[in-house]
Amino acid sequence: MRPTALLERHRALGARLVEFAGWEMPVQYTGILDEHRAVRQRAGVFDLSHMGELHVEGREAGAALAYALPTDPPSLAVGRAHYSMICAPDGGVIDDLIVYRLADDHFLVVANASNAAVVADELRARLAGFDAALDDASLRTSLVAIQGPLAVSVLTPLTDVDPSALRYYAIAKGRVAGVPALVARTGYTGEDGFECFVAWDDGPAVFDALLAAGAPGGVVPVGLGARDTLRLEAGMPLYGNELGRDTTPFDAGLGRVVKFAKPGDFVGRAALQAAQEAGRMKALTGLVMRGRGIARHGYPVFRAGGVAQVGVVTSGTQSPTLGEAIAMAYVPPDASDAGTMLDVAIRDARVPAEAVALPFYRRPA
Numbered sequence: 001m002r003p004t005a006l007l008e009r010h011r012a013l014g015a016r017l018v019e020f021a022g023w024e025m026p027v028q029y030t031g032i033l034d035e036h037r038a039v040r041q042r043a044g045v046f047d048l049s050h051m052g053e054l055h056v057e058g059r060e061a062g063a064a065l066a067y068a069l070p071t072d073p074p075s076l077a078v079g080r081a082h083y084s085m086i087c088a089p090d091g092g093v094i095d096d097l098i099v100y101r102l103a104d105d106h107f108l109v110v111a112n113a114s115n116a117a118v119v120a121d122e123l124r125a126r127l128a129g130f131d132a133a134l135d136d137a138s139l140r141t142s143l144v145a146i147q148g149p150l151a152v153s154v155l156t157p158l159t160d161v162d163p164s165a166l167r168y169y170a171i172a173k174g175r176v177a178g179v180p181a182l183v184a185r186t187g188y189t190g191e192d193g194f195e196c197f198v199a200w201d202d203g204p205a206v207f208d209a210l211l212a213a214g215a216p217g218g219v220v221p222v223g224l225g226a227r228d229t230l231r232l233e234a235g236m237p238l239y240g241n242e243l244g245r246d247t248t249p250f251d252a253g254l255g256r257v258v259k260f261a262k263p264g265d266f267v268g269r270a271a272l273q274a275a276q277e278a279g280r281m282k283a284l285t286g287l288v289m290r291g292r293g294i295a296r297h298g299y300p301v302f303r304a305g306g307v308a309q310v311g312v313v314t315s316g317t318q319s320p321t322l323g324e325a326i327a328m329a330y331v332p333p334d335a336s337d338a339g340t341m342l343d344v345a346i347r348d349a350r351v352p353a354e355a356v357a358l359p360f361y362r363r364p365a
Contacts, residue, residue, distance in 0.1 A: 004049035005142050005203040013221055021113035023050040026223040035226035036320045039189055043148030044222030045210045048195065049203055052116025053141040054109040054123060058132035061105050063264070068126035069099070070249065070272060072262040076101040081169045081186060084109075085249055085257055086119055091271035092245035093252075095119050096237065098186060100171045108171075108182070108197075112239050126267060142203025146210050146219070147193030147230075149363075154214040155194055159183060163194060177202075177209035188227065190234025191363050229317050232326065235286065235359030241297055241314040242284055242328055248275045251330070252284045253358070282311070285336035286360055287353040289325035293346040294318055295353065301329050304341040304352065311335070313344060319360060326360050327353070 001024040010017060015026035026047065028035060038044050056065055062074035071084040081100040085093050095115035100108040111119040120136045127134055146155055155163045161174035161183045171184040179202040187193035198206055211221060228238070237243050242252055249257050249272070258272050289295060294316055301311035316327030327344070335342060340355040 004047055005200050006047045006049065006207055009204055009207055010047065010221075015221070015223060018224075020224060021050060023113060025050060026221070028223040028225045029221050032223070032225040032229060033320050035220060035222040036229050038218065038220045039148045039191055039222060039226065039230055040321055041149070042218045043146055043150040043154055043193070043214055044220055044226070045207060045214065046145040046147065046222050046227060047203070047207060048143040048145050049141070049200075050113035051143050052111035052113065052119060052136070052138045053143070053197065054111060054116075054120055055135040055137055056107045056109060056123065056127070056132055057105055057135065058130070059105055060131040061107055064127045064130035064132040065099065065107055065109070066262060066264060067130070067266050068123055069097070070258040070266055070268060071099065072259040073099050073101065073107055075262070078103055079170055079172060080167075081171055081184065083257060085243075085254070086122055087249070087268035087272065088245060089268055089271060091248045091268050091275050093239070093243045093247055093249065094122060094245065095239055096243055100182075100184060102171070102173075102182070115239060140200050142198050142200050142206070143195060144198065144203055144206045144210065145187060145193060145195040146214070147187045147189040147191045147222075148219070149191065150214060150217050150219060151191070151193045154210060154217065154219055155183075158209050158213055166194075177206045179205060181206070188236055189230040190236070190359065190361055191230070228315075229320060232315050232317055232328070233319055233321055233359065233361040235328070237284075238315060248272060250275050250280055251282050280333050282330040283333040283336040284314070284328060284358070285331055286356040286358045287313070287316075287327040287329050287342065287344070288356050288360075289327070289344070289351060289353050290341075291351040291353075293344070293349065293351040294325045295327035295329070295344045295346065295351070300345040301331055301353075302343040302345065302350065303335060304343055306343070311342070321361055328358070331355070
């Protein structure tokens with residue numbers, strides 16, 4: 001397993017470490033429930049250094065990414081970001097991404113840890129013929145995040161960037177805890193928060209500084225376990241669960257990322273156009289369990305009282321915030337409307353579940 005620069009910090013904090021996408025990562029410190037609630041009520045600090053950081057630079061960097069991705073990176077203003085995907089020629093999702101524009105000719109593409117190498121290879125191939133080059137900085141970059149209601153107040157005294165003035169899905173260059181950093185107002189928890197990209201060896205200093213500054217307010221380190229329950233409550237997709245080669249952005253209700261109106265061709269355009277015109281064969285919906293049991297990834301879904309399986313659970317948990325079992329599932333479009341009753345097979349029982357709109361949780365305004 002590959003360690004992040006923070007591995008010894010995690011061990012010193014008593015983290016339970018697991019293998020994730022080839023990395024040795026903390027799944028929890030004091031417990032998933034406590035860490036989840038800390039992020040919702042106060043803030044938590046995360047080591048996300050397993051993510052992939054891919055820099056695309058050159059005179060035609062924007063045009064190259066416009067061809068490589070279904071979104072329109074050249075439309076981003078410098079200092080802004082958007083949610084994106086990279087799709088196969090048949091329209092299937094290879095990975096979901098965040099694309100940041102750092103300068104006119106410089107973009108940062110952040111990929112999931114499990115797909116970072118695949119995305120890097122795909123982008124390199126798609127950049128061919130453009131005046132643009134890809135630099136995979138994943139193993140030179142530590143990524144430390146703080147997420148939660150106290151994120152602004154904890155980060156502010158540690159940086160020369162003004163966190164309160166940074167817009168959502170914006171990024172700025174500055175310093176954090178005395179080291180050079182890119183500070184982005186992005187995250188994967190449903191809460192306000194920031195992600196700090198720093199040099200590999202600077203990760204521990206930033207992690208320590210955020211925890212020390214936040215300790216009086218109850219800020220704690222948070223592992224991958226709570227990160228998953230937080231993103232599920234927020235209705236955010238996870239690659240390998242809600243997204244994959246067998247799904248299109250339209251299946252996941254994320255057709256907004258596909259910009260058919262942008263100039264020029266892009267990889268997967270014809271297949272995605274056909275998918276949009278044909279309409280969805282399956283739809284991602286939220287489920288709230290109305291009987292006892294937790295729906296887990298891979299559990300079969302049936303129409304209420306039905307015999308034939310019609311769908312599958314993609315993610316499920318007991319929601320710490322809502323106090324009830326929730327899940328996401330792919331079902332036929334006519335079974336995805338809020339209020340539709342379905343059954344989930346849990347062991348030998350059929351447990352009723354109600355389809356609900358996503359997300360399950362929105363942070364207070």
